[in-house]
Amino acid sequence: MIRVVLPAHLRTLARLDGEAQLQVEGPVTQRSVLDALEARYPMLRGTIRDHVTQQRRPFVRFFACEEDLSHEPLDAQLPGPIATGAEPFMVVGAIAGG
């Protein structure tokens, strides 16, 4: 089971109390995790990545295993502890005013 930690505003939008727990078929990549997340919580479509281009929104970052994976290729394998559920994949709102 893949664990995804969302920022508070997106948890509210998804009506989610804690982590999202997702079943991901095949390779565990940014794309497959986000596809599974949006399939389970369709209201999150467009909030993390663009509807059409699928590009990460500029003020959203992806952290995992104490690394910033935001600029890794979308189809690169995520670290093993993400795939086993030992560590969460974290969607983070960048520190940017507001």
Added chain:
Amino acid sequence: MSRVRVLVGTRKGAFVLTADGKRERWEVSGPHFAGWEIYHLKGSPVAPDRLYASQSSGWFGQMIQRSDDGGKTWDSVGNEFVYDGVAGTHQWYDGTQHPWEFARVWHLEPSLTDADTVYAGVEDAALFRTVDGGRTWQELSGLRRHTSGPSWQPGAGGLCLHTIVLDASRPERIFTAISAAGAFRTDDAGETWQPINRGLQSQTIPDPDAEVGHCVHHVAMHPSRPGVLFMQKHWDVMRSDDAGNAWHEVSGNLPSDFGFAIDIHAHEPDTIYVVPIKSDSEHFPPDGKLRVYRSRTGGNEWEALTEGLPQSDCYVNVLRDAMAVDSLDSCGVYFGTTGGQVYASANGGDTWAPIVRDLPAVLSVEVQTLP
């Protein structure tokens, strides 16, 4: 007894203010969508408990929220706003061409006849429509594809379509306004559009009476007198008596003709309200006095309405969508400020009192008159 429901959009959430017809004691509900910018929310004229809200954030983009119980509960609906075809480019601040990019929904205008149909004015400027209660949105691209489109340029707030006026007497007619392109009208339900800016004079553009390029801030029309339009432009208060074909200035004795908001009395189509702002760089009232100005003559002759409003050391702004009227027998007038106050007058502007004083900066105010 009738009731009123005031829908307030702010920088950090939405608030719903309700009162009975006396409009003396108010209940405050909110913040809804705490932490998100709520540019606008508005109810359907045919199903008043159906509300739509534009929720956005610099981090997470645009959401559209819908309520079917007058704002008690909300559901997120569609948020996919994709320009029709190749989006093309418009003029950027430095004069270069810049790709059309969706940023947010500034204004939601529910249909006058169908609760599931809503028009959305967006940044970068375009008009979208849903016919399924907000689930999906389609661009009425005839406006953006107008031949003048590549010359449109953003105002300080972005290239935004912020005003949508529907005409109950002529369903195929829609008025829109864009900063900083000007006002436009369609007479065929959005297929084709024409600029309606003749008579506007703007010293901030190379050709002051150009066909497009004017920074129109807001347009209001009384439903009983379609074709008569009032406009608050960047500078100048304007009037048209022929559906925008020609405009003439009615700023008259205003202390400043810069401002954002303009609205019309519910029962007196020649009684109009503006809130003069000192200048385009000083976005606060002249002399630190918050004054609504009322004209009972359709412009030119204006009186200051001050009772109950701060008359010293007041340096707030009143934004374009932040004024509205109710339709009770004694017309109520409402406006919100960037200082977080929402003021109400239950007597057409003669006296004012704050409903709330300490909200986040107010972006929009709409009012529903309920049975």
